[in-house]
Amino acid sequence: FVSLSQLQVLRITARDEVQLTLLKDLSEMEYLQLDVWMETTDLPTSVDIRVPFTSLQTVKAFLETEDIEYFIMIKDLQVMLDEEKEQMLSSARATAPRTSDDYDYSNYHTIADIYAFQDMLVAENPNLVSKIVIGQSYQGRPLNVLKFSTGGTNKPGIWLDTGIHSREWVTQASGTWFAKKIVTDYGRDAALTAILDKMDIFLEIVTNPDGYYYTHTSNRMWRKTRKPNPGSSCIGTDPNRNWDAGFGGPGASDSPCSETYRGPKAHSESEVKSIVDFVKSHGNLQAFVSIHSYSQMLLYPYGYTRTPCKDESELHNLARKAITDLASLYGTSYRYGSIINTIYQASGGTIDWTYNQGIKYSYTFELRDTGRYGFILPANQILPTAKETWLALMAIMEHTKDNTN
Amino acid sequence: MDGLLFSDLTVWSMDWTLLILLVVPTVVHGNPTVTVRTGSGPPVGSNQHPNSVPLSEDTQTTTEVREVVVEEVMMTGMLNPSHYPARRAATVVQHYLNTRYGSPYRWIFLSKVHSGSAEDVAEMRKYQLELTMQEIISNVSGQCSAELLFPGGEGQSAPQVQASCEGLLQSNTTAQEEAFYQQHRASNNMVSGNDIPDSYGHMEPNMKPFWHLGGVASSFIMLRESNESTLYNMAQVANFTQLETEKDQLRVNYHVLLHEMISQEIIHWKLLVTWSPEQGVQVLQTELQPKCHNCEAPPNTTN
Numbered sequence: 001f002v003s004l005s006q007l008q009v010l011r012i013t014a015r016d017e018v019q020l021t022l023l024k025d026l027s028e029m030e031y032l033q034l035d036v037w038m039e040t041t042d043l044p045t046s047v048d049i050r051v052p053f054t055s056l057q058t059v060k061a062f063l064e065t066e067d068i069e070y071f072i073m074i075k076d077l078q079v080m081l082d083e084e085k086e087q088m089l090s091s092a093r094a095t096a097p098r099t100s101d102d103y104d105y106s107n108y109h110t111i112a113d114i115y116a117f118q119d120m121l122v123a124e125n126p127n128l129v130s131k132i133v134i135g136q137s138y139q140g141r142p143l144n145v146l147k148f149s150t151g152g153t154n155k156p157g158i159w160l161d162t163g164i165h166s167r168e169w170v171t172q173a174s175g176t177w178f179a180k181k182i183v184t185d186y187g188r189d190a191a192l193t194a195i196l197d198k199m200d201i202f203l204e205i206v207t208n209p210d211g212y213y214y215t216h217t218s219n220r221m222w223r224k225t226r227k228p229n230p231g232s233s234c235i236g237t238d239p240n241r242n243w244d245a246g247f248g249g250p251g252a253s254d255s256p257c258s259e260t261y262r263g264p265k266a267h268s269e270s271e272v273k274s275i276v277d278f279v280k281s282h283g284n285l286q287a288f289v290s291i292h293s294y295s296q297m298l299l300y301p302y303g304y305t306r307t308p309c310k311d312e313s314e315l316h317n318l319a320r321k322a323i324t325d326l327a328s329l330y331g332t333s334y335r336y337g338s339i340i341n342t343i344y345q346a347s348g349g350t351i352d353w354t355y356n357q358g359i360k361y362s363y364t365f366e367l368r369d370t371g372r373y374g375f376i377l378p379a380n381q382i383l384p385t386a387k388e389t390w391l392a393l394m395a396i397m398e399h400t401k402d403n404t405n
Numbered sequence: 406m407d408g409l410l411f412s413d414l415t416v417w418s419m420d421w422t423l424l425i426l427l428v429v430p431t432v433v434h435g436n437p438t439v440t441v442r443t444g445s446g447p448p449v450g451s452n453q454h455p456n457s458v459p460l461s462e463d464t465q466t467t468t469e470v471r472e473v474v475v476e477e478v479m480m481t482g483m484l485n486p487s488h489y490p491a492r493r494a495a496t497v498v499q500h501y502l503n504t505r506y507g508s509p510y511r512w513i514f515l516s517k518v519h520s521g522s523a524e525d526v527a528e529m530r531k532y533q534l535e536l537t538m539q540e541i542i543s544n545v546s547g548q549c550s551a552e553l554l555f556p557g558g559e560g561q562s563a564p565q566v567q568a569s570c571e572g573l574l575q576s577n578t579t580a581q582e583e584a585f586y587q588q589h590r591a592s593n594n595m596v597s598g599n600d601i602p603d604s605y606g607h608m609e610p611n612m613k614p615f616w617h618l619g620g621v622a623s624s625f626i627m628l629r630e631s632n633e634s635t636l637y638n639m640a641q642v643a644n645f646t647q648l649e650t651e652k653d654q655l656r657v658n659y660h661v662l663l664h665e666m667i668s669q670e671i672i673h674w675k676l677l678v679t680w681s682p683e684q685g686v687q688v689l690q691t692e693l694q695p696k697c698h699n700c701e702a703p704p705n706t707t708n
Contacts, residue, residue, distance in 0.1 A: 013593065069593050108605055169604075220604045221640065221662065221671045238669075257696070259669035295666075333517070335487045343489055344667050371496075371638035372514055372541060374664055378606030 008056060012047045012063065012070040019068050023047055026062060034059070100124055105177045105386070107379050108169050111141070111213050114206055117176060118144055125183045128196075134204075135274025138227040141209040143274050148182050148201040156404045158195075158287040158397055159359075161204040161275070164239050164350070165223045166211025168293040170367050170377045170385050175205035175291070177386035178393070191394060195401050199286065202278075208239055208271055221375065225269050229256035237263035240292075242272045245352035246304025251345035262348050275350075279357060287361035287400040288354040289393065294374050295343065295366035296334045298323050298392065301355040303339030303346035311360055312338065318399050319363070322392035329388040332368065339364065361400045365389065479530065479633070484521040491521035493636050494532040498551040500628035500637070501566035502538060502573075507621030507686055509585055509614035510578040513540050528557030530633060538573055542617065547573025555633055563629040582682045585614050590650045599644035615645055615657070618686065622678040623661050625688040636666035643673070654679035654687075660694070670696075 014020045027036040027049070035050035051059050063070050097103040100120050109117075122129045128148055135143045149155070162175030182201060185192040195201070206212050210226035224236030234257035241252035244266035252262035267273045279285055300315040302308075309315070316337070323334040339346055343366075351362035368377055368385045377385070484491040492515075499515045507513065516537040523532045532553040539546045551568040589596060601616045602608045608616060619642040627637035640662040648656040656679050663672045673694035679687045 071594055215604075221664075223669060253668075259671075335492075337487055341485070341488045370514070373602065373606055374638050374640050376602045376604060376606045376641060378602065381606070 008051050008053070008072055010049045010051055010059070010063075010070045010072060012049060012068055014047055014068065019066065022066055022068065023049075026059070032058065100180055100183075103176075103180070105173070105180065106383050108173055108382070109176070110216055111206060111209055114172065114176060115142075115144065118146060118179070118205070121146065121179055121183065128183055128186060129179075132202075132278075134278045135270055137208070137210045137271055138225055138269070139210045139213075141213070143204065143209070143271065144206070145202050145204045145278070146179055148186075148196060148203070150186075150196050154284055155198070155200050157200045157202055157282060157285045158289075158400060159202045159204075159279070159285050159354075160289050160291065160393070161207045162291045163205060163212060164207040164271070164290060165292055166208045166215045167221050167223050167375045168367075169215070169375065170293050170382060171291045172206055172212065173379075173382045174367065174386040174389055175203060177383070178390060179203055179205065181386075181390060191398055195397050198401050199397075199404065201397075202285075204275070207275075210271075211236070223259050224261065225271055227269060229261075229264075232256040234261075237261050237269050239269055239272050240290075240350055241346065241348040242266065242269050243276075243348050243350050243353035245349060245356055246302075246347035249304055249347040251304055251347035260346075266348065276353075279354065279359070285354075285359050286404045287363075287396060288351060288359045289361075289363045289365065289396065290350045291365045291367065291389075293367040293377070294369055294371070296332065296368060296370050297342055297366040298326075298334055298336040299339045299342055299351075299364040299366070300336075301338065301352050301362055303344075303349040303352055306340055308338065309355060315361070315363075318361070318396060321399075322363075322395040325395045326388045326392040329391060330384055332384075332388055334392075360403075361396060363396060365392070479525075480523050481525065482522060484523055484532075486518040486520055489636075490523060490633065491518045491532075491534065493631075493633060494521065494523075494553055495534055495536050495551075496636055497553055497564055497628065497631045498534060498536060498549065498566055498568055499538065500624040500631065501551075501568060502549070502570070503621045503624035504628055504686070506574055507617075507624060508578060508582055508682075509618045509621075509680065510542055510581045511540055511574075511576070512542055512617045512620055513538050513573065515539075516546055526554070530555040530557065538570060540573060540576060543576030543578075545573065545575045547571050547575075549573065564631055566628070579682070586655065586680075586682050589647065589655055590653070592649055595647040595649070597644070597646040598642070601642040601645075616642055618657065618678065618680060619645060619659050619661055621686050622659060622676055622688050623663060623674070625686075626674055626676065626691055627663060634667055638664050638666070640664040640671060651679075654681045654684060672696075 012023065014023055023036070026032070027034050032055040033052050034055065036047060049059070060070075097117075097120075100117060103117055103120070118131055122131050128150065130147045130149070132145045132147055133142045134145050137143060160175070160178065162171035182192065182196075182203075186196055187193060208225060211222050211224060214222045214226055222236075224238050226236055228235050229237075234255075236256075238252070238258075238260045241260050241262040247262060247266040253260045255261060263269055267276050279288075298319045300309065300312070300319060319336040323336050326332060326334060335342060339349065339352075349364075351364050355362040367389060368381055480488075480490045495515050495518045499513060502513045516539040519535040519537065521532060521534040523530060525531075532551075532555070534551045534553070536549045536551060537546055538549050547570045549568050549570040551566060554565040556562045556564070596615070598612050598615060601612050601619070620639045623639040627639070631637060643660040643662055645657050645659045648658060650656060656677070659676045659678055661674050661676065663674060664670075665672060673696070675692045675694060676688055677690040679689060
């Protein structure tokens with residue numbers, strides 16, 4: 001019996017019959033305690049040999065003398081198995097956290113994980129957090145909004161959403177962290193407490209659940225909804241071109257196959273219509289922040305026209321403050337300005353509609369990074385991204401609170 | 406600081422002369438100005454990493470996506486460094502620098518646009534930019550002055566770029582490049598990989614230089630495909646396969662995903678890349694892959 005520890009696996013390429021015979025002879029030398037796996041007997045063939053440390057020198061010397069090609073496939077079998085076991089345990093741990101304190105905020109999660117997190121957070125903070133289902137996605141998934149409220153009726157509200165474009169994974173991950181941050185800071189952080197005493201915060205973390213599910217199971221780069229388009233083999237509408245603001249104008253596509261397809265009509269997507277209905281029926285939202293990635297920008301209306309919005313000066317100054325606060329944490333540098341000047345012309349966009357509804361503090365974020373990783377931002381950047389973005393959000397929310405009756 | 410200076414277009418365009426004096430660094434020493442040629446080999450007399458401009462054989466397939474109708478206003482005069490015209494042009498310079506100097510251990514990204522201007526010159530659009538670029542493996546930054554010409558008219562030809570940078574290429578990559586080259590030039594162990602980075606942004610350490618190389622090779626395509634209405638980044642290396650070393654060049658087949666920001670499309674390209682420390686990165690073939698509308702790729706697995 002040889003313990004798994006201190007075993008190497010060598011992969012050998014046998015070029016001809018002579019070499020194959022030599023390897024066979026080698027494998028029959030019992031004192032070496034070799035384990036030989038051979039796939040086929042066609043030549044050239046790969047032979048894997050499990051070699052205990054005690055026999056390594058002998059075996060390698062033999063192979064080199066006979067000019068048989070090999071390389072070390074697995075340096076230490078036990079180490080590899082231990083690593084695998086640890087990985088499985090940690091994923092088991094990650095998939096079933098028992099409290100929101102156990103939840104792994106520094107990793108990307110499935111939609112099931114995030115929905116479970118939402119319910120946990122509500123259960124742990126029944127006096128602060130409730131879940132509102134504002135509608136259903138095309139495929140019937142609930143559109144969940146967490147409401148953070150210290151009570152009262154028809155208080156002015158702040159809306160935050162993440163994940164409207166499903167491939168922008170750092171946003172859903174950040175949204176999850178924001179939810180936890182709010183419950184942690186209420187009663188401990190003066191600024192956040194003051195905001196919540198005066199206003200409610202609404203947070204939709206998985207704004208495009210069908211798309212998000214699709215990025216996990218089929219296509220990591222999926223952006224749109226998953227609703228089929230009649231007469232086309234192409235699926236989905238861009239939910240950030242589907243709003244009734246400049247709808248039909250330049251800055252969106254009329255082709256269902258396009259990533260910026262505006263949809264058959266404004267608010268055709270239930271993911272969008274549900275928010276529209278919520279905003280209208282609430283009637284007292286004062287700020288609306290829609291979060292995307294990537295590019296590191298903070299944007300205000302408009303995207304569909306070059307005409308500056310009425311409050312451009314105030315929004316511009318507030319954006320400057322927000323990104324200055326953001327940069328204070330890790331030095332991350334953001335650009336800011338109107339959508340149409342800073343990034344491109346885009347029609348049917350979310351914050352153009354919300355601004356035209358009278359929600360003055362309408363902003364869009366584009367989070368990290370600026371192109372090196374793009375949509376596939378490493379998980380170890382989730383927490384830094386969420387933390388720095390939170391500082392910008394706090395600047396916006398505080399200003400909103402101070403300018404709301 | 407950008408907002409303070411550039412929030413009011415009229416105020417700041419009057420002050421542009423003053424701004425030029427304050428902001429523009431003088432680039433005198435360092436790397437020689439290099440002019441890009443289309444088609445031929447490394448520049449004569451250059452002591453820089455002689456990546457050659459691609460002699461590409463394109464197999465272009467027609468895309469099904471209709472063109473996005475974008476109402477573009479072509480800015481002329483001083484450009485706001487925060488706004489997209491300067492930013493798109495600066496990204497073209499980034500691609501250019503990677504085609505010239507990139508390697509498995511050298512990958513350059515735009516850090517900051519300091520100032521820029523654009524003008525119409527005959528049928529073409531000429532940009533001048535002052536930039537900070539960063540080599541992201543060594544984290545060394547450098548100041549660059551660049552001039553670009555976007556061809557006008559019906560032609561599909563690539564932009565022409567000239568750039569001169571100070572301090573950007575300081576890092577000594579010789580040892581790493583040589584080790585990587587020696588490790589992979591022998592034919593008994595061809596490397597391949599897929600989904601780099603994976604869905605979670607992760608990659609094995611031994612895949613990193615191949616990721617960098619894929620990014621640099623993609624720059625040849627991104628440079629060639631760029632115009633004033635595009636902004637390209639490499640989104641992911643879908644897969645790569647090392648082929649037999651030939652004429653002392655490592656050879657790798659790549660399938661890359663490019664992200665074009667304005668259309669938001671993910672564009673698939675296959676490319677045949679060679680590299681050696683001496684010859685630099687060369688792209689021998691590029692092939693646009695048709696967009697697959699209902700493709701279900703196998704799920705990316707965590708490693």
